[in-house]
Amino acid sequence: MRIIKGFPIDSGDNYQLNVINLIKHAKRNFSRQEIVSRKIDGTLYRYTYRESYERMQRLANALISIGVKVGDRIGVLAWNHHQHYEIYFGLPGTGAVMVSLNLRLTPQDLSYVVNHSDTKYIIVDEDLINVAESISPLCNGIEGYIIITEKDLNDIETELQPVYSYEKLLINASSVYEWPNLDENSAYAACYTTGTTGKPKGVYYSHRNVYIQALMFAAQLPMRVNDIVLQLVPMFHVLGWSKPQAATYAGAKLIFSGKWNLDDIEELTDIMVKERVTVSGAVPAVFMAMLEFIRKMENKPDLTRTRLICGGSEPPIALMRGFWNETGAEIIHSYGSTEAMAITTLNFFKPWLEKELSEEELWDLKKKQGTIVSGLDVKTVDEYGNELPYDGKSSGEILLRGPWITRRYYNAPEAKDSFTGDKFFKSGDAGSLDSEGYLKITDRIKDVIKSGGEWISSIDMENTLMSHPGVLGAAVVGIPHPKWDERPLALVVLREGFKSTSKDEIREHLSSIFAKWQLPDEILFVDSIPRTSVGKLNKKAIRMEYKDIYIKNPK
């Protein structure tokens, strides 16, 4: 799109939108606001924005003292804690780039990320030293490791070298730091996406991207100084879905969840209740576990002020209703991706729909991905790139464009097909937009089953399978078929106690939602379903394994 220059103006236009300003202004206005950090031993550490800000300044000085320069890439391998928050600002505040390292990647993928980004130092939790050690031999460019630990370095055994202590560096650094006036288009951080195919791809966010998205998120949620934000989403996942930045803009209280997994859900729920959390975010599985715990509680917590941003996949209605009925908390579905900085939709009701729709219809609406937030351009297109109507039916690939949507992968010319000529990001998701602008994702484009010219959503079918009481896991893929091009295949894992469930029973369950021609030709009961390193269904592997099933034996 050609940019048209109008009447020129010099009215503040070179005032840079950089993330440093978020924290500078928060320190000015909210210095006494509290920040809480859950330590490895489960105890809660508390300090304030002012103290955090002072440590960010020390961190910036410390990084410069060991040789970090403007534009350097610095890796971070850490859980959710106050030091990670300090790094969010102190590190990019030197002009360097924070490279978020996903601690769940394989050493091969993780070392690829480190090497591809030319990462110079890695800041690593004591608890994650083994992860750093696993990639260290594969990464020649690393000049040192900064260990976040309360211990003396001498008491830590590691092959990493040279090593620095995060806390020691801060103690020895000055707390006076003059933040640079960073060009807003400079990189703030990098996150690498990992799909089921190919190498991780680098998405580099500019200060401007992050700044504008933080404002959007604070505005649309909204988030304010009296909000209390529990950071559950790993901070190495798409900048923690932007909550730390939006909370900082708003001056909200922040609570970092520490190292945790689903076994800690009772403790985290307890924190949510005791600290009167008003905002959090996670994938449905986390909130499911939380709800299960809450159901067992004698005195139900009052979470009527609480909004839980649920992303990653569609939250089941039972989950949303459950939270609403048990606690008053509202689950708000959001859709995004690494390339789109996690937040591209939010599902809020519009006042006129609340008047017009029945309760059931509203719950159905709540399952959709929501409306594309103001600030972003969107369209759904058919396979020829023609824009589809907002009719709630026409399904096509979702294209996104806007101030925080990436326009290229870093140094990955082979992936340039992910972007259109007019600078839209091709999300790879198939979906439809209705007349009110609500998006409904039907599938990943590559997972859509194309049968006789019609599309069948693998995700819808998986969700329906999962709603059967006997089904523990399910995957649906399209398999080449001599007559219909592709036909669906379902893999199903049955729960203990339901092992005798028959294929006909499953097929009948599906029939309540799907037309006969949409039903899978074959349903296979399996012990487990292949998953990727980040836990997603590995449909590529499934398709490969069963690629001949309908060719050899078409029905």
Added chain:
Amino acid sequence: MRIIKGFPIDSGDNYQLNVINLIKHAKRNFSRQEIVSRKIDGTLYRYTYRESYERMQRLANALISIGVKVGDRIGVLAWNHHQHYEIYFGLPGTGAVMVSLNLRLTPQDLSYVVNHSDTKYIIVDEDLINVAESISPLCNGIEGYIIITEKDLNDIETELQPVYSYEKLLINASSVYEWPNLDENSAYAACYTTGTTGKPKGVYYSHRNVYIQALMFAAQLPMRVNDIVLQLVPMFHVLGWSKPQAATYAGAKLIFSGKWNLDDIEELTDIMVKERVTVSGAVPAVFMAMLEFIRKMENKPDLTRTRLICGGSEPPIALMRGFWNETGAEIIHSYGSTEAMAITTLNFFKPWLEKELSEEELWDLKKKQGTIVSGLDVKTVDEYGNELPYDGKSSGEILLRGPWITRRYYNAPEAKDSFTGDKFFKSGDAGSLDSEGYLKITDRIKDVIKSGGEWISSIDMENTLMSHPGVLGAAVVGIPHPKWDERPLALVVLREGFKSTSKDEIREHLSSIFAKWQLPDEILFVDSIPRTSVGKLNKKAIRMEYKDIYIKNPK
């Protein structure tokens, strides 16, 4: 400030922040939201964002059809109504610049604005044709007038020519318009400031300025799709204090107040109650009149969701308490200026202050101008430009910098002293910042009274005078004094029924707040106080008139 370039990135950075996107996205997400417009006869016209958007597209085509080009300046002389809202987007949506014309200026000042901005067309309300006629002979560059009227042009008598009908132009224009991708640094609108000295000065806002401020305002208030916004502030005043833009971003319902003055306050209050308004803004005098009416109502309205942004001057505690007690509405003080796009502070309580302060202390705090909103840099400086501490005492000039603060006046090199070398705008206001970041304005720098090296706030003294039951009006100025440099002089207008009030009585009333050395050497009872064309106290004229009073007769 030198801009430091970090690691380069091309991640959406040339996606332009322009105001057109606010309305495009609002149309996508909130097309059924209602817009209400109060007509000259008092009836309410209702339509939707979708219909408004269609008319904006027609307007853009219509303007182009009569010769408006990218970069042209187009004047607007209109009350608050839906057409004015259409102009807010349709006009800058052509790439032209909207020049807001203050209908209360003298023909001399108004024609200066039109000529200085090279305004090519003027869009004018039928009701304001006489204002346009008064400047028409003084403005040679105008190529035509577009009259907003429901009448046929033949039924309107006017000397203006050529004239077009706004409605006819829209009817004849296509409703299909491809919005240009405007460079974010292009001018969106121009507002001219009028002080007590010199010619009006032009502040040109870029699309980026307006876009970022709209996001900030929506975030900080916050404003959402279930808000109902009554636009009372004249839309020719600093873009209506940004409420139309922020409401559009949020998709809130908008109500335009039409042509009104204080005599219409009952009708407007009625609209506020019936339409369940949740957000509005005005100067204290408007809310005072509203409160007076509400006090007389038998059934007090429930405005517990309502936030009233009060600017222009400090709202009295009695006003804020009154609204709170009678209706539950919260008055929120905000400070700004044309150069700072109206909103630079908002007075919200922080949760810890709500816990720590007594009710009285909180009301006192509420009178302050509030904290400088996140996104803006601020400092108070002494006369040598040294930054003053955040101690709530040290008073100096307030300097502002940020993404919507102007950095120069258009084509006014004589006014370049209003900006510092490091690009701060010198507000001309004197004030102090406390440890929590709350700003307290003490005076206009040029109105501060400098007596024996100490400062006396003329505003504080005027407010104290005004709180005396017998005082209808008051002005306090510094007058040259042979010994003390300057000494205060107070002019007082007494109310009917209080004409016998003595100077001693007034002096005693002041003594409750002011030290003896601060009291005015002379108090003069007058029939009226000189004011400027926009209704401000004309202190320059007062100082001139009484300049010799202490030199001839020092006390």
